[in-house]
Ligand SMILES: NCc1[nH]cc(CCC(=O)O)c1CC(=O)O
């Protein structure tokens with residue numbers, strides 16, 4: 001059947017243009033606006049919903065007690081001492097946010113070439129995991145695995161002659177994952193983009209009897225300008241030498257993302273992630289459609305900063321932009337989102353649905 005103006009021509013024999021009560025009414029049988037005429041009607045036909053179950057809340061940690069420090073490039077986001085992180089965990093519980101992600105600001109005196117603080121079983125991340133789990137064992141905790149918060153050069157791996165070493169780095173990452181898992185972390189999230197790290201970490205966890213610790217692989221992670229504010233937050237912005245393009249992906253590629261994801265699944269990833277988020281929604285959709293795996297996206301620091309900055313300038317409605325940006329991930333097929341907006345979103349969902 002030939003289609004013209006939204007309905008088959010064969011069905012258009014009767015003209016509706018004459019005798020209608022409304023002067024100048026167009027001859028339209030199909031009027032998509034009918035389904036948008038009221039809030040109840042919009043709710044009935046809504047295809048995607050955002051709930052608190054979709055949220056993972058990233059927290060930045062800092063040494064000390066009763067300390068909260070603004071991150072300048074992320075208005076509304078703070079670095080928290082462990083006791084304060086426990087308070088935020090309590091808030092997350094009340095808001096029914098299922099999972100927290102932890103990122104440390106490591107004191108510069110503890111950073112070195114090898115990132116040795118990453119494997120200290122008593123480092124800031126491990127302290128926070130233990131403290132949160134002791135008070136709130138029912139909340140999920142995700143720990144990032146990569147060396148950049150701990151290295152003096154700000155790279156995610158070991159360096160020799162200006163090259164980021166793959167296999168040597170993987171050995172350290174396994175030890176980092178093990179101290180975090182032994183501290184009680186539920187999900188290990190390798191964000192380093194070394195080849196083969198998922199398999200090595202899975203093997204290390206299993207050998208230590210940590211069979212139930214999940215792996216969420218930052219499988220398709222791009223070399224991105226949108227990580228800038230995060231590097232301020234963890235204090236690696238000033239120290240980072242060069243860029244991360246020999247290990248993080250080229251932003252021009254999507255087939256490559258599928259190959260990366262396929263490898264991580266084969267190596268034992270329980271969940272996969274695409275990062276950054278909004279500029280890579282096409283990748284989220286392809287990954288979800290191709291692998292049907294639990295698929296997450298990271299709305300990264302730069303995405304947060306853009307919305308927060310524009311809102312603070314009165315250039316856009318920050319709350320609405322926040323909700324719209326998160327719903328976009330659901331539309332693209334994501335099962336959940338790491339977002340610095342998590343507590344704000346959860347509060348809004350609770351009061352306004
Ligand atoms: N490997 C570390 C890591 N884990 C998460 C982010 C970025 C998160 C954000 O920007 O919010 C980064 C930064 C980077 O790779 O340089």
Ligand SMILES: [Mg+2]
Pocket residue numbers: 193194195196219260263264
């Ligand atoms: Mg990979």
